[in-house]
Amino acid sequence: MGKTKNLKELMANNGTYVILIAMCVLITIVRPAFISVDNIMSVLNAATVYGCMALGMTYVIISGGIDLAAGAEVAFAGVLGASFGQTATAAAGKVFPGLPELPFIVPVFITLAAGFLIGAFNGFLISTFNTPPFIVTLGMTTVLRGATLLITGGQPVSNLTNGYVVLGQNLFGVVPSVVLVFLVLIVVDSVLLRRTVFGKSVYAIGTNERAAAVSGVKVPSRKIIIYAFSGLMCSVAGLIVAARANAIHPGAAVGYELIAIASCIIGGASPSGGTGSIRTTVVGALIISVLRNGLTLLKIESSWQTIAVGLVIVFACALDVRRNSSN
């Protein structure tokens, strides 16, 4: 009797951790190769791109919004930045043929600035005209995908400079540097969300926007910053995509916004806003990464993986509704 109650409490408070561990154990039993250092690193590595997106998305979802343009932001910022980071010898496929080889800081800055500004523009449209975030960001997805194709003429941007190579391929011990970037961002974003006035205001807006406004939160400008922040995180993801393959395709990260959203919601962020944390989002991202890795190890084809992710998001949301209605 007491035991079942403990189990229930354990599931209620740490359900996502239990699920993550149970999945790892299960997959290890079926495919022991899962637990090798190489494979674990590849699970982490696979989680970095949508993990970064999910960090920004956490802020947006907590504030009661959504950023469906996240995947397109990754591609746009990544492609635009990479266009300034091509080697001098990449003559044939150069987006800006006249450009000399620039130091790595230039493409990095352009990538981050592009993501930040696009996000800020989303936030501006949403807060100024009070438009439903999912429609606006859906429209922006099409705009950004078109713009990305326009920049490259539909071709991938390749032959990137040494900085990209180092970021994409260097290892610190066994840890890939992109995973390290992800870990640093987790810490920074977590502190920003939990320990700053800005972070508190994100929760306040999501819990009750009117109350937040009355108590002195400048809601419109905060919303612009929240979406800009999401754009910034997406641009980091764009940088990672480009670095990993030493090239970035204008069709990169299609559908990744869904995986980022799923990470947040599996972790326990509520789509109605007000709840969520960086810690649980990271667990959510890992659950998805483990799921995909497991499905791949089990040789299940990628169309089924698409279906699985769709099902997982629906179930996670349905569970969230149950959680909320029982409280």
Place this chain on the structure above:
Amino acid sequence: MQNTNKASAISKFLGTYGILVMLLALVLVMTLINGISFLSLSNIQGILTQGSIYGIMALGVTFIIISGGIDLSAGSMVALAAVVSSSFGQLATASNRIFPFLPQLGIWAPLLVALIFGGLLGALNGAMVAKLKLFPWIATLGTFYIARGLAQVITAGKPVTQLIPSYSKIGGKIGILPVPALIFFICVAISWVLLNYTKFGCDTFAIGGNIGAARVTGININKTLITIYAFAGVMYGVAAFVFAGRVLSVNPGAAQNYEMSAISASIIGGTSPMGGKGTIWGVIVGTLILGTIRQGLTLMAVDAYWQQIAEGAIIVIAVIFAMMREKPRN
């Protein structure tokens, strides 16, 4: 006094017929740019044929938006319904039959499958919204992926081809009227009657206007919501059927972003993104506006990437205008 009366009369006129004025202005501009050939029969037929697929989808989407929901899965649903239904319309001699055990069937078979299967898919969305109480955009974002994945799985990623000859009639013309446009008009008539002259239509407005009040007045919310999404699904089925007739080779990756066009057409046509408001004739005008812009840009030889940017911008601008219309009401 008289001036304000006049002003309010004008704004009332524009409020009701504004989009019609916009359509006419747009046609005028496109004719000035592209020459009088823009008004040629073949060009108008082109706009109608192109527009009818997302127009039919927009009819279903409009019911959903009026009820306060949204359907992001519409494009994937059309792809899945098109793939499944056209599998029932392959030639017996086709080399790549999806269902090899089926005999060759008449055109009625894929039509029936499209309608029923589309309706079931829609009902599934509706059940998630009504029973699981999911936000419509989340539920349909989930099915957006699930339906696309299923379409890929069923066809093993290859297009469904070698369809029976009657299929090409669906993409053809009767006299000067393109068949897709004819089917669109039939769907318009059905939707118009359903929305304006049935209890179902009345309940749809009531739920979108104020769901709490609707519940108090004894409307069966769950049943109505599921019916709304199922009706939209049936419309996607029709759109899928017409689509297959037009392309005659149904790719599982087809109809991508069609949900955007459908939502755009609906909102340009005056459907409120907040629910509770919308008309069927608005959807017709919205569909024609979108079609005119597309055809005009194509004739102007605007780069495909720029067209894509324009289409995204149109939906954003349409929503902004819709929300500005909304303000006085609140």
